[in-house]
Amino acid sequence: MTTASPAPALVVTGATGRLGGRVARRLAERGVPQRLLVRSPGRAPKLPGATVAAADFGDREAVVRGLSGAETVLMVSASESADRLALHRTFVDAAAEAGVRHLVYVSFCGAAPDATFTLARDHFHTEEHIRERGPAFTFLRDNLYADFVPHFVGEDGVIRGPAGQGRAAFVAQDDIADAAVTVLTHPDDHAGAVYDLTGPESLTLEEAAATLSETLGRTITYHPETIEEAYTSRAPYNAPRWQLDAWVSTYTAIxxxxxxxxxxSIPHLTDHPATPLAEVLRTARQS
Structure with missing residues (x-):
């Protein structure tokens, strides 16, 4: 008679994406059993020790089934959308119904009801809903991703935005993943903790442009727009207003x-220094 293996007590969402995928691969490399909760099972990475369950954040019944038996869950925030907060609340409610003991939520630095970056307000309200629903929690509040800095650059080699001379402590997704694995594998040690995850330096966009120029081997510059110019330059994308506000407020938050x-927080959780932007860019070029 064959005895079925117990369901993994650890669930990772977002495993088909950049951050969740990094976390899932690291857990697999450490031999940690896990369940990958994804919208599209066919896109889930095939990892040793990993099972796959299908659920959309907005499908409460599917999420309850997908989280059945889970003790610790990595909740990677849903893709940006007008209804993201509602999706998050549905997921959190389902996690509570499924009996999840600990939610590790990927949030954003400066999460607050009046945050300058408009989407950070959604993160704040998600955090509050997690607190209200009662499972133990850990919040990983990420700064802007260093990996995405090249996407700030237009086709003409110019970064445009109303960031003035403000600074951002861009953080590497690999560092975030390392930190998440530490928390997920020792959740009780981090219950109730809120970690602001940053890189090792705080850069203006002018300095980021100089780093990009040196690393990519072409001239990248920064043009500080006014807020009015920022909305005007992005109008041709015909994006909904909430999306325009999010794009522009990324820069005004800086x-x-x-x-x-x-x-x-990164050195504390990972036992290695946070990765500078230049190193993130060099690694990306080599891969």
């Missing part, structure tokens, strides 16, 4: 200083 603080 200008306001909301993203300038450098913390020691």
């Amino acid at each position: 200008a306001s200083g909301d993203l300038s603080q450098v913390t020691q």
Whole structure:
């Protein structure tokens, strides 16, 4: 008679994406059993020790089934959308119904009801809903991703935005993944903790442009737009207003200083230094 293996007590969402995928691969390399909860099972990475369950954040019944038996869950925030907060609340409610003991939520630096970056307000309200629903929690509040800095550059080699001379402590996704694995594998040690995850330096966009120029071997410059110019230059994309506000407020959050603080959370959680932007860019070029 064959005895079925117990369901993994650890669930990772977002495993088909950049951050969740990094976390899932690291857990697999450590031999940690896990369940990957994804919208499209066919896109889930095939990893040793990993099972796959299908659920959309907005499908409460599917999420309850997908989280059945789970003790610790990595909740990677849903893709940006007008209804993201509602999706998050549905997922959190389902996690509580499924009996999840600990939610590790990927949030954003400066999460607050009046945050300059508009999407950070959704993160704040998600955090509050997690607190209200009762499972133990750990919040990983990420700064802007260092990996995405090249995407700030237009086709003409110019970064445009109303960031003024403000600074951001861009953080590497690999560092975030390392930190998440530490928390997921020792959740009780981090219950109730809120970690601001940053890189080792705080850079203006002018300095980031100089780093890009040196690393990519072509000239990248920064043009500080006014807020009015920023909305005008992005109008041709015909994006909904909430999306335009999010794009523009990414830069005004830098200008306001909301993203300038450098913390020691990455070294504390990973036992290695946070990765500078230049190294993130060099690694990306080599891969």
